[in-house]
Amino acid sequence: MSPTPDLIILNGSLLTFDDATPKASALAIRGDTIVAVGDTDDIRVLAGAGTKTIDAAGGTVMPGFIDSHVHLFGGAAELGMLDLRETMGADALTKALRTFAAEHPEEPLLMGVAADYEILGPGVKTTRQNLDHILSERPVALMSADHHTVWANTIALEKAGILHGAVVPPGSEIVMAGDGTAQGQLNETGAFGPVLRLSQLGGRDLLGYVTGADPEPPATPKERAFDKEVILRGLNHCASHGITGLHNMDGNFYQLELLSELEADGRLPIRVQVPMHLKNTDPLDRLEEADEMRRRFASDMVWSGRVKMFMDGVLDSYTALMLAPYPGKPESLGDAVFTAEHFNEACIRADAMGLQLSTHAIGDGAVRRTLDGYEAARDTNGARDSRHRIEHIEVIDPADLPRLAALHVVASLQPLHSPAGGLFSPYSAGDILTAEQIPFAFAWNNIRDSGAKICFSTDWPVVPVDTMMTIAGAVNCTELPSPWLDNRQSLLATLSAYTHDNAWLEFNEDRKGRLKPGYLADITILEQDLFSIDENQLAHARIALTICGGKISFGDLQG
Known part of the structure; x- marks a missing residue:
């Protein structure tokens, strides 16, 4: 007699992406694997004394979302920064920055993110002097929404050592004013990297993006522990949105090591692929690092095998x-x-x-x-x-x-x-x-x-x-x-491009991206049936439960 499932999901509207079973209402999981897909009545009888049951209550049940382009460490760090996405105008920016500064008296760099290129108003350049007028006694940096431009105040530029300019890599620019000092706008990572190193994270959150290198000098045990918790906060945030897998777009050994430590501790809620980031200034022999990453990190939860370039x-x-x-x-x-x-x-x-x-x-x-x-x-x-x-x-x-x-x-x-x-x-x-x-x-x-x-x-x-x-x-x-x-x-094509097709993109189409017996139990359950609600309500649909490898990474069994 076959072992009983550890977990069954009943009364769902299953989007399986499996031609053999295109429609179903229930599935069973044992360990990290889907073992049965079918009707609720057929799956219910598989339950044993130790089987846990989830009632999907008619919501969409589908393969877990795989976000195939993220910057995990930076995104996780920004959860604790000042969100300026809805901030427009000098008065609004002044209020937001000064309030954030008062609430974070120990922050070495007051960092605002998702800033508009015209955050001070149409046609108004964001200069160091404008930012000084808002806050001059503490370092301030505003990151554009696209993450390719930073605006800094005078004290931030001074502490970073670039107030009077500096040599930067091709493609990066410290915009200079007519008096020979930095105007305040820093284009691309080679220009704004020194400012970001003033932060509590010391720029370690963006090393994989800026240089692809590890912290130098190496992170202390205290810094590693802090960074690991920051990354875990970001992973849990992603899990709350139904995500079971990420393709990171910045990479270094440091991030791979932290993720592997979380996996070893049994605390990694999401699968993550990390690439080797090859810079235009790198010798091509550095590609050997990509091969080493592929050899050293090859688990189901943390792996490499990819090279990222700009x-x-x-x-x-x-x-x-x-x-x-x-x-x-x-x-x-x-x-x-x-x-x-x-x-x-x-x-x-x-x-x-x-x-x-x-x-x-x-x-x-x-x-x-x-x-x-x-x-x-x-x-x-x-x-x-x-x-x-x-x-x-x-x-x-x-x-x-x-x-x-x-x-x-x-x-x-x-x-x-x-x-x-x-x-x-x-x-x-x-x-x-x-x-x-x-x-x-x-x-x-x-x-x-x-x-x-x-x-x-x-x-x-x-x-x-x-x-x-x-x-x-x-x-x-x-x-x-x-x-x-x-x-x-179309909704179906969009969901496929965000789940099933991203599993194919990572060469895992035989293990992920379908609700099918033998596939990994990476599953998202929504509170609503996405195909029954009005398209205008899609943005308001909510994740009820996220399951990665048969383990609940977001939500609970009361569903």
Whole structure:
């Protein structure tokens, strides 16, 4: 007689992504594995004396969300920072900053996040003097929502040693004023890294993003313990949104070690993949670190096997790499982080090692250069099932659309980055984008129609890690004026791109992403049936329970 299940879920509306059992209302779990899927009456009789029961009460039961693009350590740290997403105007910023300062008297750096590029008002530059007027006696730094720009006050710039400028890596910029001092705006990580090192975390939360290196000098035992708790807070936050897996986009051995320690302690609530971050200033021999990460970290909960690179910046600061000059900055094509030759060789070498590639590419020039690098790897090494990814693709040239599918490159997209997602305003033709580019900006349907594979994620903390907010942003898009196109997605396609397809993206399609016997019990239960509620209510749907590997990571059995 088969052992009884440890856990059964009854009375649900199951979205299985399994053609053999497309509709069901219940499932059974033993250990970390789904052992049966079927009708509630059939599953109920499998229960034994020790079986725990969850009543889904008609809510959607589906594979756990896999957020395939996050910055875990930074996102976790920002949960304790000043959220400026809804703050606009000098008076509002003054009140928010001064209140936060009073509430955090021991913070060495008062950090605001999700700041608008025009937080002080339309056309008003955020300068160190403006920030000094609000708060001058303590270091202040405001991070833009896209995480590519920081504004700092004078004392922060002084303590960071960059008030009078400094040598920064290509693609980064300390914006200078006419008097030879820093104006206050710091573009890209090479410029604002010294300011962030003033924080309580000493910049360790962003090392994987800024340099890909470990703390130097090494973190003390006290710092490691503190950092581990910060990361755990972020993981639990993600679990509360139905997430069972994360693909981190910044990586170093330090994060992998902390996550593995949490796993060994039995406290890791979510599966996490961490890449090796290859910088444009790195020798290509550093790719050996990626191979070492793959060998050392290969559990079901913490693993590597991927290389992350940046090709450009972002649209708002004119640092995204474009094929033609910006209409509002005609002297600039943006910034290429890698030269074409360096990037191609990096792709060839990493691909030859069997590593997966994920590259940040926002402008149409960056997308083309990334495709060129992936094509060079394919031409040199031969075709293989690589599932290389391009992260973001905010603008693509129509000539490059067919290349995505031809090269089997995955479009890793973030619905809430698009102005259609409701968080950001649309770009007007004639400044950052031309009227001809706009139909190919955030062009989810054009990309999908090209035959390319699409996966969805958040880029937390650029936007909240709230899964239902992202789903609503893809399905129930804001209608934008012409020449913007309608890129609304179906609910089923969106849920697939956020669960089933992301399992495929991490080469785990035979173990995750389906509610099917033999698959890992990574499951999300919602309070409502998503296919029965009005699309306008999707953002308000709530997670009832999250299960990772058969263990409840959010919620309880009273459901």
